[in-house]
Each structure stands twice: as structure tokens, then as C-alpha cells.
Amino acid sequence: MLDGCVPWPDEVSARYREAGYWRGETLGRLLRRWAQAYGDRTALVDAEGTRRIGYRELDLWCDRLAAGFAARGLGPGDRVLVQLPNTPDFVAVCFALFRLGALPVFCLPAYRDNELRHLVELSGATACVVPDTHNGFDHRDLVRTVRGHLPALRQVFVAGEPAHGFTALADVPADPVALPEPDASDVAFFLLSGGTTALPKLIPRTHDDYAYQTRITAKICGLDENTVYLAVLPVEFNFPWGCPGVIGTLAAGGRAVFARTPEPLHCFPLIERERVTFSSAIPTVVHLWLAAAEEGHGHDLSSLDVLQVGSAKLHPEVAERIGPTLGVRLQQVFGMAEGLLTFTRYDDDPETVLTTQGRPVSPADEIRVVGPDDREVAVGETGELLTRGPYTLRGYYRAPEHNARAFTADGFYRSGDLVRLTPAGEIVVEGRVKDVVVRGGDKVSATEVEGHLTAHPDVQQAAVVPMPDPVLGEKICAYVIPAPGRPAPRLPVLRAHLRSRGLAAYKLPDRVEAVGSFPLTGLNKVDKKALAARVAERLAGAGPERGAA
Numbered sequence: 158m159l160d161g162c163v164p165w166p167d168e169v170s171a172r173y174r175e176a177g178y179w180r181g182e183t184l185g186r187l188l189r190r191w192a193q194a195y196g197d198r199t200a201l202v203d204a205e206g207t208r209r210i211g212y213r214e215l216d217l218w219c220d221r222l223a224a225g226f227a228a229r230g231l232g233p234g235d236r237v238l239v240q241l242p243n244t245p246d247f248v249a250v251c252f253a254l255f256r257l258g259a260l261p262v263f264c265l266p267a268y269r270d271n272e273l274r275h276l277v278e279l280s281g282a283t284a285c286v287v288p289d290t291h292n293g294f295d296h297r298d299l300v301r302t303v304r305g306h307l308p309a310l311r312q313v314f315v316a317g318e319p320a321h322g323f324t325a326l327a328d329v330p331a332d333p334v335a336l337p338e339p340d341a342s343d344v345a346f347f348l349l350s351g352g353t354t355a356l357p358k359l360i361p362r363t364h365d366d367y368a369y370q371t372r373i374t375a376k377i378c379g380l381d382e383n384t385v386y387l388a389v390l391p392v393e394f395n396f397p398w399g400c401p402g403v404i405g406t407l408a409a410g411g412r413a414v415f416a417r418t419p420e421p422l423h424c425f426p427l428i429e430r431e432r433v434t435f436s437s438a439i440p441t442v443v444h445l446w447l448a449a450a451e452e453g454h455g456h457d458l459s460s461l462d463v464l465q466v467g468s469a470k471l472h473p474e475v476a477e478r479i480g481p482t483l484g485v486r487l488q489q490v491f492g493m494a495e496g497l498l499t500f501t502r503y504d505d506d507p508e509t510v511l512t513t514q515g516r517p518v519s520p521a522d523e524i525r526v527v528g529p530d531d532r533e534v535a536v537g538e539t540g541e542l543l544t545r546g547p548y549t550l551r552g553y554y555r556a557p558e559h560n561a562r563a564f565t566a567d568g569f570y571r572s573g574d575l576v577r578l579t580p581a582g583e584i585v586v587e588g589r590v591k592d593v594v595v596r597g598g599d600k601v602s603a604t605e606v607e608g609h610l611t612a613h614p615d616v617q618q619a620a621v622v623p624m625p626d627p628v629l630g631e632k633i634c635a636y637v638i639p640a641p642g643r644p645a646p647r648l649p650v651l652r653a654h655l656r657s658r659g660l661a662a663y664k665l666p667d668r669v670e671a672v673g674s675f676p677l678t679g680l681n682k683v684d685k686k687a688l689a690a691r692v693a694e695r696l697a698g699a700g701p702e703r704g705a706a
Contacts, residue, residue: 159234159260159344162361163552163560166568170342178521178547179365181341185219185256187368187408192216195410198382201245202414204423206430210245212407215252221330222253228331229312229324231284233258233339236347238276238285238310240264240296243392243415246316246326248403250286251346255364258339261346262359263393265679266291272679273303275356277310279555280347285310286326289317297323341365347554348395348494351468351682359554360494366548367399370498373518375405377500378435378463378488384411385460387427387436389419390681395494396437396468406435419681421449425456437465437490439681440472443479444618448641450482458484465490465500467514469682470586472608476511489514491586495570496549497522497542499584513583514576522546525569526578539577539587543569575602592685594621597629599663603685606635606655606664613654615639615646620675622689624668624696634692635666638674645671668692 158164165173173179191200195212202209210218231237237254239261241247251261262280264273266288276282287296297313297320304310313323339345341364349357378401380386386406388397392415398404403413414431416424419442427433438446443466450458464483466476467490479487491514492498501515509515517524526540527533534540545551545568552560563571575587588604595601603621610619618638623631639645648669655665670692676684 158342159361159554161555162344163550164342165551169568173365173521173547176521178369178519179341180368181365182368183255183339183341183364184345184368184404185223185252186338188216188219188252188255191407191410195382198410199412200407201248202412202431203244204415204417204427208245212410215245215249217333218249218330219252219256220333222249223256223336224334225329225331226253226257226259227334227336229329231257231259231312233337235259235284236262236280236282238262238264238273238280238282238287239393240266240268240273240285240287241316242266242288242291243388243417244316245415247392248407248413250326255339255345256336258337258343260344263346263348265349265391265393267391267679270299270302272356273299274306276359277303277307279359281309283309284312284314286314286316289315289319339364341368349393350553351494351678358556358559360550361554362548362550366496367404369519370548371399371401371405371408374399374498374500375401375409377502377518378405378465379503380405380409380411380435382410384409384435385431385433386411386413387416387424387431387433388413389416389424389436389438389442391679394468394681395492396439396465396490400437400465400467400490400492400498402437419445421446421454425449425454425458428458428461429456432460434460434462435465436461436463437467439468440466440470440475441618441675441677441681441683443471443475444638447475447478447482448617452641461485463488463503467491470588470604470608471514472611473512474608474612487511491515491574491584493572493574495572496546497524497544497570497572498548501583509581509583513579513585515584516582517546519546519548522549523569524584526576531565534577536578536580539575541590542572542574542576542584544572545569575604594623594631594633596631596633596663601633601664606633606660606666609655609658609660610635610637610651610666612658613646613651615643615650617641618675620683620685620688621666622685622692624689624692626667632667633665634668634670634689636670636672636675636688636692639671 197211319325344361348360464485525543607619617640624634626632676687
């Protein structure tokens, strides 16, 4: 195991291998097997439909890239920042590095100087792979700036036109050479933690654990050679990469199609053109798709069979619109890049699908729901979720102090998620431990209030954040996006609505801000830190009552 990573205990690893969860297969070897099985079937399609890459072609491309990277001095254990948009290049680069034993460090395209410097320093990366430009931004200039501060980042490979001193990715491939295969228990790549309040931590994922994750989730989702998966979210995100995502689709012999953006005006034509059958999205994207579908979009979405929704709380009022509006089966997903995944199943009753986030995907997933004293709470009571299992990390990379707080002595990961268990064993997400407003000493769950706000016909989406108050310490500010064609809701109307739904007086918003959109993090989650800062700045300049809706 790479220095700075926390391994599973030997006896636990042996148990996972004996049970067949870990099969000793590297991700690079798995691609070789898929190429042999599926041959010239189309594996990857770009957003324009002009690049259609077969399995055998992808396998050879990865071999040639691995040889080229090796010829340029990259080798086993080297960390390589990969910051590419949703294109086939991302898949080829990562699998080439897997075969070489070098470790991709996933880096979101939205990241800039501060995040890149942090990731280079934390990972010890000596090389990076970036696009020339993406969404009008020149990533070559960005990397040049980062290298000025961190000269250890010696090599830069550019997908597109390289700048002076950089290497075009197209010039890397070389004749394949024999390479020693990594051990399947080794780290394969690094995912990013999804927090919005600090720079991301690195999550080491091994060949064994990620191969198992994609295999079990593809089985649950029933993927096969007829599956056409649309990667809507940034593919550096665990959800579209391997839940089952792109890798699970390739394992099943299906076709993965890459979207440049989650916007419905881009994705709906892709679904129609490629006859997409399966996709995954987060609630912020679902709201956009629902609004577009309800307004009428003129595209044939009839091929789309299943839409996974996860990464943030999906409120039941929104969930129940998905099937009728988009004509799809909803699969709720809860999970984390750190490991644990829970899915609703296709044979679950409608109530379970609409109101829960399902149950763990693996029989070896262990969960506890605990109170502040770390004692397990009764079924039906809300507590923090603790978990461990065959694809859940035992420690962040190079973060011993944080790991001491984030893990129990017996290896359970403290997720920070507030959940409750139903009598049947399904998980219901209630919010985050820290996603609360402490209003005069009363703790108010932001997620709870948001769920009730979105039940109002004038509200498409809601985000609740704290705002400073000299008397109470914090008050409640509700940002809302009005429903299409509806007026911006006023504070008295929403407070009356929440009272009618039985909320206590201390949970009612003190301020409402109507906006056209929410700021998003690199993982497309609502950036509540930015919203809280916005209202705090407004209050400091305008007084606490002026401007409230």
C-alpha cells in the first residue's frame, strides 16, 4: 500500500477475498477482458457523436498511451493530476495509467489555481493531463501559473493544442511494451472528498475495491450489452464514474456517451440521438430536466428507462414528479466517494422508491446509526451514519489528524450524514450533521425545512442557510428558485405554508431571497457556503430587514 494510505487490516482483507468480493483483478486487466469479449462493439461516444470508439480500439489506445507515458519517465506509484472534461480521452488516460501503475488524481474541470496547488502538494503529483481550453477557459495558462509555484509538476500533457513546453496528448502513444502489472490491492486512483467548506481530501481507491463496487452496482442495475449510459455529471465524480457509471457500463458491454453539460437542451438531444437507456443525476440537475420537460422540449426521451438520482437529498415531492414527467423509472441512490452506496431496487414498492434512499448494495456493508454519545439509536430515530465495508476507505491519504476524528477505533467511517433506518432496513437521509442553523440555541435542520419549502407550488428549489444575528446568533435565510411561470414567493406566504405543514415556529425562515439559480460546487452541489456569505454581506451593507422577500 502506498505510503500515506491506510490499509484494511490483514484479517479483514483475507475475509473479503475469501468471500469473493475482491478477486485480485486490476482495472487495466479488466479492460483487456472486456475488449476480448466485446471486440468491435462501440464502447465510448463523445458529445458530438463524431468519435465512436470500439472496445478493441480502446484497449489498444490505452496500451499505446501507457507505453508513451512510460517512455516519458512515468512509472508505478507516480501521481498524475487528470483534469479533463467529459470525453473519451478521460477513460483512455486513466486506464493507461492503471496499466502503468501510475495513479490518476481526479481533478474537476471547474478547479482553478487554489485547488490545483492544493492537490499537487497533497498528492505529490509530478505530471498532469489537462484540456487546452474548456468552456472558454485556457487550462494551459492555469497550469503554467501552478508550475511557477510548484516546479515539481514536471510534465504537462494537453488534450488539444499544446503550449510551449507542454506535450500534446495526441503525441504520447507509442508502440505497446510489456509492463509489470500492479497488485490489485494497490491504490488505483484518488477520488476527491465532496465537502463544500474546505479544500478536498484525497480518497484512495484500490483496484480490488473499485472493481467490486462497479461489479455489484452493475448487477443490481441490470446493465447489459444493450445499456447506453449517459455521463451527465463530471466524470471525475464517483457517481458517473463507477456507481455503476462508465466503468460498470463497459463491464457489461454497453455504450457510454459523454455529455458536455447537464443542461437539458444539451442532454435531451443526446438521449434521443443515442437512444440512451440509463443515466445518473443529482437533484439540482433533476430540477432543470423537470422544468424543461414540463415546458415542452420536443425531444424523444422514450428510450430512457432508468434515472438514478443521488448525491444530495431528493425530497419526496420532487421524486414523485420524475416518473410521470420524464417517463422513467426512478432509482434513488445515496452514497459517498469514500465508499458506502445504497440503492432502491427495481422491485421495491413505489412508496419505498419515493421516500427512501434504499439499502446497501453489498451484504458486507456494515452500518451503525448513532447518537452524539456514539451509541446506536433505535430503529426510526435519526442519528449519524457510521459505515465500513469492502469498498469503504479506512483513511484519507496523508491526513492522520483528520483520520483520527473521522474513523472509530474499529474502522467505521463517520460519514457526517444524518439518517434513520426504516423497519425494513432502508436508509432515509435527513441531512448533514453540520447542515443546521442554530437559531437562539435551537438546532434547525436545513434539509427538513427545504423539503417543506419545495412542496409549495411557487418553489422549484430551496436552500436554507444561516445568517448572522446579534441577538440569536443565527437566523434562517431561505433562498428559493421560483417555479417556472410562477411569482417569486413572499416570506409571509411561505411561513404560512410551513405552519400549515406542522413546523414549529422556531423553524420558520426569517428571510427569503428569490434567485434565478444557485451557485454550485465543482461537484454540482449547491454551494451553501457561498449563499451564507452572500446574505451575510447583504445584511452588513443593508440592514437585517431591507431586501427580504
